[in-house]
Amino acid sequence: MIELIRTNDPVVISFVESLLRDAGIAFFVADQNMSIMEGSLGILPRRVMIDEDDRDAARQLLKDAGIEHEARSDDKKNA
Template structure:
């Protein structure tokens, strides 16, 4: 799996989850339960992970929703 986004914003996480679910793209929210450790302060970012084969479709989905600025574009994970 590759990281699609990393954010502290629960609204963005929820919106992206909804977009991916509606598009039939499998995803996993990593670090979701870390809020227990941090006391729900929102300090630790959550990551949405997707299968590498879904990278192009997920990026296009976020671009169409005008939130593609949230996508991680690093050469190691998401070239």
């Protein structure tokens, strides 16, 4: 899996989850439990992970929704 986005913003996470779900793209939100453990202060970012084969389609979804700036650039190391 590769990291599509990393953010502290729960609204962005929710929006991206909705976009991916509606497009039928499987995803996993990593570090969600760590955010709860820290008291939901928003210090630790959550990551939306997708299959590498879905990278282009997912990035196009973000672009079409006007939030392509949220996507991790390809030159950043993906977890």
